[in-house]
Amino acid sequence: MNISIATVFNELYEPFLRTSLVKRAQERDLVSIETLNLFDCVKPKERIDAPTFGPGAGMLIKPVVVERAVETLEKQHGPAFKIFFSPQGKKLTQSLLKQIAHKATQKGHLMLLPARYAGMDARVEKEEADEIKAVGDLVLMGGDIPAMMLLEGMLRLIPGVVGKEESVREDSFSGPFVDYPEFTEPVIWHGMTVPEVIRSGNHKAIDEWRYNEAAKKSVLHHFYWLKSSAMTTDQKKKAARYIPPHYVVLMHGDVLVGPEKRVGTTSIMSIDIHDIARSSCTYGVKQFFLSTPLKDQQAIANHFLSFWQKKAGAEYNKQRHDAIKEVRIASSLDEVIAAITKKEGKEPVLLATSARQTGDEKALTYYDQERVWEHQKPVLILLGTGHGLSPAVIERCDYVLGPIQGFTDFNHLSVRSAAAAILDRWLGINER
Numbered sequence: 001m002n003i004s005i006a007t008v009f010n011e012l013y014e015p016f017l018r019t020s021l022v023k024r025a026q027e028r029d030l031v032s033i034e035t036l037n038l039f040d041c042v043k044p045k046e047r048i049d050a051p052t053f054g055p056g057a058g059m060l061i062k063p064v065v066v067e068r069a070v071e072t073l074e075k076q077h078g079p080a081f082k083i084f085f086s087p088q089g090k091k092l093t094q095s096l097l098k099q100i101a102h103k104a105t106q107k108g109h110l111m112l113l114p115a116r117y118a119g120m121d122a123r124v125e126k127e128e129a130d131e132i133k134a135v136g137d138l139v140l141m142g143g144d145i146p147a148m149m150l151l152e153g154m155l156r157l158i159p160g161v162v163g164k165e166e167s168v169r170e171d172s173f174s175g176p177f178v179d180y181p182e183f184t185e186p187v188i189w190h191g192m193t194v195p196e197v198i199r200s201g202n203h204k205a206i207d208e209w210r211y212n213e214a215a216k217k218s219v220l221h222h223f224y225w226l227k228s229s230a231m232t233t234d235q236k237k238k239a240a241r242y243i244p245p246h247y248v249v250l251m252h253g254d255v256l257v258g259p260e261k262r263v264g265t266t267s268i269m270s271i272d273i274h275d276i277a278r279s280s281c282t283y284g285v286k287q288f289f290l291s292t293p294l295k296d297q298q299a300i301a302n303h304f305l306s307f308w309q310k311k312a313g314a315e316y317n318k319q320r321h322d323a324i325k326e327v328r329i330a331s332s333l334d335e336v337i338a339a340i341t342k343k344e345g346k347e348p349v350l351l352a353t354s355a356r357q358t359g360d361e362k363a364l365t366y367y368d369q370e371r372v373w374e375h376q377k378p379v380l381i382l383l384g385t386g387h388g389l390s391p392a393v394i395e396r397c398d399y400v401l402g403p404i405q406g407f408t409d410f411n412h413l414s415v416r417s418a419a420a421a422i423l424d425r426w427l428g429i430n431e432r
């Protein structure tokens with residue numbers, strides 16, 4: 001495969017192309033890489049760049065210069081698969097690198113066109129770029145480091161460049177799990193010992209240990225990667241083992257009620273029980289509690305549950321029985337916390353939910369699982385009825401999850417709809 005790079009600073013590539021595996025790939029004739037300086041594509045006294053139209057300072061590489069670079073390089077190596085670089089491009093990922101390696105190999109010529117200054121004229125990107133790539137939500141001075149990143153990432157996917165091909169196949173971000181932890185000599189360093197199992201020589205045990213560690217690391221530190229990945233049933237089960245136990249309580253006491261939003265109680269609704277129980281089951285919540293201090297409300301709820309949790313309910317509708325069998329009635333939040341503590345041996349971390357934004361350090365987004373799970377405790381998600389949880393309950397919680405909202409001013413989701421969205425965002429799989 002021919003790789004050509006049209007750049008303003010080709011001197012940057014000299015040491016890069018002469019080093020390590022990038023050098024070896026060329027020595028083994030797996031690829032040939034050359035750079036073309038864009039200054040060689042301008043006539044004497046012609047400028048490579050020009051100011052942008054409209055207010056706002058900035059210089060762009062002129063489209064005609066890029067056009068000439070493309071013509072020159074395609075004349076030498078044939079039609080190219082052309083990649084431009086921009087922070088607004090599609091972010092490089094391991095799977096995109098694989099696609100690029102495949103397309104470039106098929107075409108036989110990969111051309112990289114990193115920009116400088118304020119970037120490229122929009123028309124030349126439209127006309128010439130097969131793809132525009134970014135390397136993160138950040139802005140660099142130029143596209144040369146992104147081009148080198150793409151090269152390093154892509155070259156190691158070309159057979160023969162990296163010694164052990166299976167190690168490439170199992171790399172982080174090639175599947176749902178990131179790589180397992182690795183260790184080398186000495187066995188004890190700073191008081192930390194390399195786990196016995198991986199020194200045991202027992203390959204089956206080592207594989208199992210690695211698989212478990214990779215799953216654990218992915219859940220605890222790369223949950224967003226994991227939940228957006230395609231998983232086998234086994235991988236899903238393995239990951240689920242490392243998600244801390246979650247519980248949900250629907251608060252009917254200690255909530256704001258009435259037009260004056262005083263602290264009071266609300267009535268239990270069977271539709272909430274059905275729907276939140278089904279959501280809880282879907283997302284792996286261990287138990288769903290209903291909390292009300294009112295004895296008559298508890299009696300109504302118990303009557304309802306006694307049908308669904310017993311044989312008659314199971315015979316009438318097995319799925320509803322399965323969902324509702326883990327619903328429990330409690331008279332207060334304290335009772336719920338005590339029940340979870342008894343079961344898990346640890347008090348749960350309390351996550352309030354609210355339709356209003358909280359600005360303090362307790363505020364949590366749906367990207368903050370790591371912050372909560374690092375406590376290594378069970379998690380209790382509190383849902384409010386009426387106008388929401390009372391300030392005293394929110395005060396008691398360790399964190400407050402932000403509101404579920406759309407691009408509108410309407411902010412009146414039913415608690416069962418909000419519960420489904422909350423659980424989906426916090427625990428749900430959303431394959432990319």
Ligand SMILES: C[S@@+](CC[C@H](N)C(=O)[O-])C[C@H]1O[C@@H](n2cnc3c(N)ncnc32)[C@H](O)[C@@H]1O
Nearest residue numbers: 085086087115118119134135138139140142143
């Ligand atoms: C200063 S940047 C231009 C930024 C542009 N004004 C914007 O905000 O999108 C100049 C060039 O550096 C490269 N570059 C900068 N950040 C990048 C990133 N995150 N990914 C890929 N290329 C990047 C691109 O080639 C870009 O055209």
